[in-house]
Amino acid sequence: MxxxxxxxxxxxxxxxxxxxxxxxxxxxxxxxxxxxxxxxxxxxxxxxxxxxxxxxxxxxxxxxxxxxxxxxxxxxxxxxxxxxxxxxxxxxxxxxxxxxxxxxxxxxxxxxxxxxxxxxxxxxxxxxxxxxxxxxxxxxxxxxxxxxxxxxxxxxxxxxxxxxxxxxxxxxxxxxxxxxxxxxxKPFGKDLESAEKLSGELGELFTEDQLYRIDHYLGKEIVQNLLVMRFANRFLVPLWNAEHISNVQIVFKEPFGTEGRGGYFDEFGIIRDIIQNHLMQVLCLVAMEKPVSLDPEDVRDEKVKVLKSIGVPTLADCVLGQYEGYTDDDTVPDDSHTPTFATIVLRINNERWDGVPFILRAGKCLDQRKAEVRIQFKDTPGDIFKCKKQGRNELVLRLQPAEAIYLKMTVKQPGLEMQASQSELDLSYRDRYAEINIPEAYERLLLDVIRGDQQHFLRRDELKRAWEIFTPILHKIDEEKKKPTLYKQGGRGPPESDELIGAYGFQRTSGYVWVPPQLQKK
Structure with missing residues (x-):
């Protein structure tokens, strides 16, 4: 300089x-x-x-x-x-x-x-x-x-x-x-045994306050906003529970394949690569109880409590897919059963979330690039406006691209007739905060390391419990060589995925699509 x-x-x-x-x-x-x-x-x-x-x-x-x-x-x-x-x-x-x-x-x-x-x-x-x-x-x-x-x-x-x-x-x-x-x-191991082995080897050399296990999703602006949004807004507090929320979806989509990383990816698959770490970290912040303070240990204590409340999923709770052409990659075996898409339904067995399915979905070669949290509320009792056809209320936190938080709600359509339609209350970051630099995840997390703030890094017991949840199903998939369903590139993934989440109560809105304001202007 x-x-x-x-x-x-x-x-x-x-x-x-x-x-x-x-x-x-x-x-x-x-x-x-x-x-x-x-x-x-x-x-x-x-x-x-x-x-x-x-x-x-x-x-x-x-x-x-x-x-x-x-x-x-x-x-x-x-x-x-x-x-x-x-x-x-x-x-x-x-x-x-x-x-x-x-x-x-x-x-x-x-x-x-x-x-x-x-x-x-x-x-x-x-x-x-x-x-x-x-x-x-x-x-x-x-x-x-x-x-x-x-x-x-x-x-x-x-x-x-x-x-x-x-x-x-x-x-x-x-x-x-x-x-x-x-x-x-990451990856911090491939299953519980390998993760614990790595943790043990590192633990013999460094204390826990010297180790920073980085998951860059915890550095994303919207992810970091979750704590503030949940615990600083009075009107959300009474709604954030099983009485009002039907289901929660946490979604990761990419419109491209392995792009030269086929050998690496085939060793891990989409569950290990995305769901067990990135999406589970987001789930913890959505579902955790209010910490007693913003001290890193208090926040991570609450995340661990959520993880301990999650039951181990079964094969009936998931859909696995592989995009057509995946095995054309020279670094991928012709008979590979590695999933490039997965939908997994988890249940949190505590008072707040009893009966609410948490649906984690991740895949490659899909129709768009997107990562978001979609909180779908239950139907309004006594629907005098016939709003069901309009779709449910949803609070959506778009992590990437075009960071935004928007609330889908039913309103009167302007005109002489009493006709309801769906619209949104929209906080799009690039419009609202046009003059503010939104830092990249790694930028924020590296500064946290320099500061000694471990709130946005994984603790050993947190990592262990996440692997305890997923290791049984991962071993079962590997041992049974469960063949994933082939799906076409550029679509939504296997149709069985939509069937599964529909069975768990998710209602997809038809005829309404939220468009980021910067794209509307074009």
Whole structure:
């Protein structure tokens, strides 16, 4: 960053505090610890680092959350690269975050990549990690900032090497003073046994407050709004239960297939890849009870309580599908039974949600890209306006794309006749918050790691319980080699899915489709 800009960092940088919309920083304050911050990206030459990790760090850099004079980035991987090689690879991906009109984006990208030092080495080599540690320590000695020397390690690596790399970090690279924090990516195992094995291996090396199991869905704006929306609005409190809600759907749809990831995807499938982690995290926030505070442990305690109340699904509770052409991928076996689509119905056995089906649906090669929560309310008693044909009331939280929260409701259609029709109360983020930068999920979560806020990261017992729910059905699918139903690309998935959710009470509205306002204007 230009010297004129860096001299202003302390004056303009957002404080490392949780700021409420009114500017009140009294709730859940997080102090800026000062000192140096070394961010080490392990697997720095890979796709995840290039497309997600470094762009997220760049977005924080642009907004002065990681000022250049006290922060240094280190890359480590097996690839034989120079500092300049890695910097050149990254430049085309450095576009995140918002800046003022006077700032030259190319100059900012150049200032950012100059913070990166790269070194290569094996993931099982003591010498490589010793060299990495010396690079970090030499830089820490050169910094003039008083305070702890903080080290953040981001594992942008295949899960198979997590234990090995974690041992090397523990053995050679821990901060001599200050803190060391380690970020690991999903998948956290393939079933309960493998997840517990991984947790045990990491638990022997690091304490729970040093580990950050990242699920980027927890960094999405609408997902983070769930707590505020649910517990800060009085009118929703009496409605949020089985007396008023018929069913809840949490949906993930992609209009494309595995796109070169067939080998990886075939090992895991859609349930392990999307439902067991992303959609279950959203379910917890929809269904949890109000925590006693916003302390990360209080929030995660309530999520675990929900997970403990969920019964284990059976094969009768699910529909599995595979899109036509999936096995044409050379990396996928011709006889693969891996599902690329799944609908699973879960039940939460507690007083609030008794009898309400939670329907999780995820699939590839479908009709659109969409992730949303759809809360469908029961029919209105004494329907004098014949509203059933219009469709039920629904509260929809659209996670991506075009973030929005809208309430589908029945209103009088303008005119001389008393005719009811369905419309919506709409909060579309790109219209309502046009002047506000909506951060990417990784950007927000990396800042949380720096702050030491674990609210949006998985705790070990939370991960274990999620696997306890899904492992029995996953093993049954694998053991019985249950063949998924083939479905055409570009559709809604197997027809059996719509039949299943219909049997559980979901009523699909016909003749009405919500269109994001920015598309309406076109």
């Amino acid at each position: 230009a010297s004129e800009e860096t001299s202003k960092v302390e004056a303009v940088a957002p404080s490392l505090e949780c700021v409420t919309p009114g500017g009140d920083t009294s709730s859940n304050p997080i102090k800026d610890e000062g000192g140096s911050l070394a961010i080490v990206v392990l697997g720095a030459s890979g796709d995840l680092a290039k497309k997600k990790t470094f762009p997220a760090l760049f977005a924080l850099f642009k907004q002065n959350y990681i000022p250049s004079e006290s922060t240094k980035l280190f890359g480590y991987a097996r690839s034989k690269l120079t500092d300049e090689d890695l910097q050149d690879r990254l430049r085309g991906y450095l576009t995140g975050g918002k800046t003022d009109e006077k700032t030259d984006p190319a100059q900012l990208a150049n200032d950012f990549v100059k913070l990166i030092t790269y070194t290569s080495g094996g993931y099982d080599e003591d010498a490589g990690f010793q060299k990495l540690d010396k690079l970090v320590e030499d830089w820490e000695k050169q910094t003039a900032h008083e305070g702890p020397h903080r080290r953040l390690f981001y594992m942008a690596l295949p899960p198979s090497v997590y234990p090995l790399v974690a041992k090397m970090v523990r053995k050679h690279c821990m901060a001599k003073e200050g803190w060391t924090r380690v970020v690991i990516e």
